[in-house]
Amino acid sequence: MRVEAVIFDLDNTLINRKLAFRNYTRSFIEQFINVSGEEQIENIMEYIRIADLDGYRDRKDLFEYLRVNCELKKSNTNLDELLGHWFSEFFKCTILMDGTMDLLNNISAHNIKLGLITNGSVFTQNAKIDQVGIRRFFDTIIISDEVKVKKPDAAIFMIALDLLQTKAEHSWYIGDHPLNDVKGARDAGLNAVWFRGFIEWDQNIKVSKYIIDKLCELEEIIFQ
Template sequence: MKTEAVIFDLDNTLINRKLAFRAYSEHFIDRFVTARDARQKEEFIEFMRVSDRDGYRDKREMVQECLAALPMKNPDMTVEELLNHWFAEFYGYTVLMDGTLDVLDRLKQKHIKLGLITNGSPHAQNSKIDKAQIRDYFDTVIVSGEAGFHKPDKRIFELALSRLEAKPENSWYVGDHPRNDIFGAASAGLNAVWLQGFMEWHSDLDEPKHRIGSLDEIIALIDNT
């Protein structure tokens, strides 16, 4: 198979959102929350991780829950203040996944078209992309909040293929979410590759045809297919 295009998910695929959220949580607690010792701080960090639901929780709901459950240094702290802090600060903690730049460079050297599809708001996702300084690698970047539909809707994958002028059977999609990424991409006819280690596989879905344990494994998979 001659590969025409490789399309990537963003969070927990090209950037390590899990590490970014951990770093932000530590900052959040140091600034806003009273923790009596390191052990309690870890408990609060875990509370925030669960509340966030891997980024799939409405942020207003998340900060409301944190405000209600965590002992704030300022008892008059408001949801709006915490929400504003999130939108001002979180994206600065964006960190690349190990191997991201090397993989993108190697694919570019092979003259393969590159795409990026990510669910989320334009502000949030574009802020991460620009903080990571990876926008120039891609021939197309699609954010669901701008496109009007989101993964796993196959239309968002078809839009990327159209912009890349690539056939689905000659294209790959790499992501971490079993339903949004792998099921969605496969439904659109792409060769879907599950990046393991961030989400459990959904038991109601067929097992993925392709899986990798680290981002750089996509190169060998493409070369050997």
């Protein structure tokens, strides 16, 4: 199969959002929440992880929930302070997924166009991309808040294909979310690869033909 473009999701695909959020949560607790030892820190970290809904919960809703339900060091801490901490500190915790740089370098060496499609805010997603220095690899980067359409809507995939000037049947999309990434890309006509290990497969969605557990496994699929 001719490969014209490889397009990636960002969180829990090229960057390890799960690990980054854990690191951020620890600093958030140290800054704002009363704790009495490592065991309590771990318990609160798990509490926040569950409340975060893998990043799909609105930030204002999440931090208002934490402000009301956690024992804060300062009872008068307001929502704006908590959100300010998020926007100033979370992107600094960004960590590349194992194998990201090698994979992007190897695909680039084949003169294949590279794209990125991510749901999220323009500031946060751009800050994470620049924090780990991967912007230079991509011919186009699509952020949902910027184009006013989000995955799994086929329109966001078509925007990327138009900008890359590639055809869906000769393009691959890789992501961790069964609905937003795999089904969304598949419905838009792309070849979709599921990055397993972060979100459970939705049994209402047709099983993915292509599955990887590590980024280093991707080249074997797309260059077969």
